[in-house]
Amino acid sequence: MSRRSILKALAALLSAFWTVIIVFPIFRYLQRPKDDAPQISEVEVGPESDILPGSSKTFKYGKKPGLLIRDDKGELHAFEAVCSHLACTVQHRPKKGDIYCACHSGVYDLAGGNVSGPPPKPLTPLKVAVNENGLVVVSKA
Amino acid sequence: MWSHIDNWLEERFKISIIKKVLGKKEVPQHSQSHWYYFGGVALFLFIVQIVTGLLLLVYYQPGIESSHPSVQYIMDKVEFGWLIRSIHSWAANLMVLVVFVHMFSAFFMKAYRAPREITWLTGFAIFICTLGLGFSGYLLPWDEISFFATKVGLEITGAAPIVGPFMADMLRGGESITGATISRFFELHVILLPAAIIGLLTLHLIMVQVHGMSKPYSYANRPKKQQKTISFFDEFLFHDIILWTMMMGVVIFIAYAFPWGLGPEADTFAPAPEGIKPEWYFMFMFQILKFLPAHIGPFEGEIFGILMFGVGALLWALVPFWEPINKTTSKLATAFGIFAVILIVSMTTWGYIESPEGSLVEGELGATGVSVAKQDGSALFKQNCSACHTIGGGALAGPDLKGVTDKDQEWLTQFILDPSGSAMPVIPGVDKQNVQAILDYIEIESDPEKAAAAAEEEKLAATQSTKALAVLEVKPFSDEEIENGRKLFTGVRPLANGGPSCMTCHSIRQTEEAISGGHLGNDLTHVYKKLGERKGLEGWLASLPNATMQPIYQAQSLEAVEITALIAFFEDTTRRIEAGELPKPTGLPESAKFILFGLGGMALVLVFLAMVYHGRLRGVRKPLVYGNNHESDEGEQ
Numbered sequence: 001m002s003r004r005s006i007l008k009a010l011a012a013l014l015s016a017f018w019t020v021i022i023v024f025p026i027f028r029y030l031q032r033p034k035d036d037a038p039q040i041s042e043v044e045v046g047p048e049s050d051i052l053p054g055s056s057k058t059f060k061y062g063k064k065p066g067l068l069i070r071d072d073k074g075e076l077h078a079f080e081a082v083c084s085h086l087a088c089t090v091q092h093r094p095k096k097g098d099i100y101c102a103c104h105s106g107v108y109d110l111a112g113g114n115v116s117g118p119p120p121k122p123l124t125p126l127k128v129a130v131n132e133n134g135l136v137v138v139s140k141a
Numbered sequence: 142m143w144s145h146i147d148n149w150l151e152e153r154f155k156i157s158i159i160k161k162v163l164g165k166k167e168v169p170q171h172s173q174s175h176w177y178y179f180g181g182v183a184l185f186l187f188i189v190q191i192v193t194g195l196l197l198l199v200y201y202q203p204g205i206e207s208s209h210p211s212v213q214y215i216m217d218k219v220e221f222g223w224l225i226r227s228i229h230s231w232a233a234n235l236m237v238l239v240v241f242v243h244m245f246s247a248f249f250m251k252a253y254r255a256p257r258e259i260t261w262l263t264g265f266a267i268f269i270c271t272l273g274l275g276f277s278g279y280l281l282p283w284d285e286i287s288f289f290a291t292k293v294g295l296e297i298t299g300a301a302p303i304v305g306p307f308m309a310d311m312l313r314g315g316e317s318i319t320g321a322t323i324s325r326f327f328e329l330h331v332i333l334l335p336a337a338i339i340g341l342l343t344l345h346l347i348m349v350q351v352h353g354m355s356k357p358y359s360y361a362n363r364p365k366k367q368q369k370t371i372s373f374f375d376e377f378l379f380h381d382i383i384l385w386t387m388m389m390g391v392v393i394f395i396a397y398a399f400p401w402g403l404g405p406e407a408d409t410f411a412p413a414p415e416g417i418k419p420e421w422y423f424m425f426m427f428q429i430l431k432f433l434p435a436h437i438g439p440f441e442g443e444i445f446g447i448l449m450f451g452v453g454a455l456l457w458a459l460v461p462f463w464e465p466i467n468k469t470t471s472k473l474a475t476a477f478g479i480f481a482v483i484l485i486v487s488m489t490t491w492g493y494i495e496s497p498e499g500s501l502v503e504g505e506l507g508a509t510g511v512s513v514a515k516q517d518g519s520a521l522f523k524q525n526c527s528a529c530h531t532i533g534g535g536a537l538a539g540p541d542l543k544g545v546t547d548k549d550q551e552w553l554t555q556f557i558l559d560p561s562g563s564a565m566p567v568i569p570g571v572d573k574q575n576v577q578a579i580l581d582y583i584e585i586e587s588d589p590e591k592a593a594a595a596a597e598e599e600k601l602a603a604t605q606s607t608k609a610l611a612v613l614e615v616k617p618f619s620d621e622e623i624e625n626g627r628k629l630f631t632g633v634r635p636l637a638n639g640g641p642s643c644m645t646c647h648s649i650r651q652t653e654e655a656i657s658g659g660h661l662g663n664d665l666t667h668v669y670k671k672l673g674e675r676k677g678l679e680g681w682l683a684s685l686p687n688a689t690m691q692p693i694y695q696a697q698s699l700e701a702v703e704i705t706a707l708i709a710f711f712e713d714t715t716r717r718i719e720a721g722e723l724p725k726p727t728g729l730p731e732s733a734k735f736i737l738f739g740l741g742g743m744a745l746v747l748v749f750l751a752m753v754y755h756g757r758l759r760g761v762r763k764p765l766v767y768g769n770n771h772e773s774d775e776g777e778q
């Protein structure tokens with residue numbers, strides 16, 4: 001093998017080393033550290049008696065917004081308040097008795113079913129229970 | 142296919158022309174030619190700074206609340222974050238050093254002479270910008286040392302005649318260092334100064350291409366045949382690349398072996414900690430200013446000093462214009478340079494030899510505290526100390542303080558003012574007089590006779606600030622209590638009185654998966670032991686006395702049940718650790734091994750490369766390069 005080719009090979013090796021040495025740490029650095037917050041399994045939203053028929057309450061469900069609604073029949077519903085279309089936060093419209101997404105006028109019924117507009121799926125439902133202290137507890141369905 | 146690409150590029154960029162120009166470029170070869178490499182190394186370090194700086198920007202959040210925690214976050218949580226920050230800090234210092242060397246070598250080799258004045262002036266401007274980068278970057282982590290160093294630096298800027306006060310206010314964004322200062326320094330550090338350097342550097346490099354490397358007179362005066370050169374493309378560049386690679390290795394190694402630390406967060410009201418000194422490259426100026434008498438002629442000593450620096454820098458920058466023009470070396474300019482080197486080196490050394498505390502920051506402890514009324518001491522003690530200490534009542538989180546005043550009073554005062562390094566928090570807004578009052582109170586309480594006399598009064602005051610604490614029996618906590626504590630900690634169950642949950646600011650390694658909350662507060666994994674188990678924690682949680690928490694929880698204190706639950710949770714954490722149920726915190730990150738491995742491999746390849754390359758020189762070019770190069774080059778300086 002000629003000197004020249006050895007030299008070339010070594011230079012290539014050096015460059016490869018450098019690329020790894022530099023690119024790998026940068027790549028890892030740019031990945032946001034794993035967020036090891038505990039998976040929220042349940043949230044106490046508040047006293048059951050506070051939520052009257054036809055009213056609603058928004059709450060934090062982990063890092064997502066949650067929506068707790070009592071319909072006119074007195075039944076409690078809870079959802080992740082994240083629109084199934086492009087993830088805007090939805091709102092309860094007491095007057096119209098529906099759930100509305102203002103981004104592209106998506107409409108859901110109070111059970112979370114998609115009624116009109118672009119949303120392709122119902123809202124993700126959450127399980128609702130009332131504990132011994134009279135608090136509404138929302139957890140994963 | 143390659144030829145296609147080649148052609149395409151050639152048509153657009155005319156690469157052959159660039160190649161031709163570069164191919165012709167030659168670098169003079171003489172006894173002083175190694176100095177030529179420093180410019181390249183400075184450029185390389187600047188590139189390192191830009192790359193690592195851009196990376197730091199991904200996580201850094203400038204602001205009085207966020208600067209320090211975000212740097213902490215980079216160092217603790219982000220993979221390789223500690224390394225990248227450490228490289229940024231070390232490479233910054235090396236860059237300043239290399240720029241110094243490059244500038245001085247250019248000065249002594251008289252590389253500034255016509256027609257290279259512009260090269261010199263742009264170089265000088267880059268030097269100033271580099272110092273500016275160092276100064277502005279120093280503040281950004283917002284730790285104690287950086288805060289005071291900046292404070293002193295701006296104070297001195299402000300003392301400069303006429304423009305001083307204006308400039309200092311401009312930089313500070315007001316009369317004192319605040320969040321506004323961070324914003325301004327941030328902008329300077331990441332936008333203005335780098336942009337200025339890039340612009341100046343472009344001009345600087347173009348000028349170097351236009352005029353070629355400057356030749357010392359002794360070299361230029363030789364007969365043409367004896368003016369040895371090496372080709373820029375590939376030989377000089379090859380040396381450059383080897384040097385850069387080594388430099389990178391050195392930087393990574395230093396950054397790895399001596400990771401750049403982060404001090405405690407700056408507290409704008411705390412007294413200056415010991416050991417405040419400027420960065421080494423400003424040391425000589427501080428030392429000179431310190432050393433000047435109070436008055437020189439009509440001037441104040443300090444102002445005179447600053448004026449002299451200004452004049453000196455101006456003379457330095459304008460050397461191509463005042464140096465007597467002749468074709469030999471100018472003794473005058475050389476003497477000026479030597480004087481500058483001696484002054485800088487000796488003053489810097491002196492500054493470091495002198496007591497490390499320095500006297501940059503005048504002790505502002507003021508007159509000794511006048512003894513304040515006893516009631517004050519009692520109230521202060523109740524408010525700030527009683528959560529963790531008793532006087533004669535046994536140890537809580539902190540030791541029993543009975544008789545503690547027999548110790549060295551001065552030491553005690555200092556310790557209470559700044560208990561960093563111990564578990565004790567700083568008392569919010571404490572000053573020397575408060576401390577004196579507290580100590581007086583402890584002294585009286587420690588003495589049974591005096592205490593009895595004071596007891597009467599005490600009874601009256603006692604009722605107001607004591608808090609009903611959860612009574613803790615010595616029985617194991619129920620699972621329910623532990624679970625409740627976990628919920629309160631993570632915020633699943635909101636605190637009854639509305640304070641933010643622990644996790645907002647604290648993390649804890651409670652399960653296999655650490656509960657990772659905010660980074661404002663300490664990791665609470667070992668808090669149970671640290672604060673004195675049940676009894677100590679109880680006192681602590683009842684008053685949450687540290688400076689950050691107190692204002693928040695004063696109005697939103699924890700309920701007794703909540704305190705019990707949290708203690709149960711912390712105790713359970715400790716139990717789990719002791720039972721070995723939790724993974725041990727990992728030592729050196731994996732990333733460190735990777736670096737070592739990489740450095741080793743690189744060094745090996747470098748050695749090979751150098752060996753083979755040198756072999757090539759000997760074989761092919763030996764007569765050309767080393768022909769009769771060993772004649773003595775008469776001193777260029």
Ligand code: FES
Nearest residue numbers: 083085086101106
């Ligand atoms: S995001 Fe809700 S309708 Fe488009």
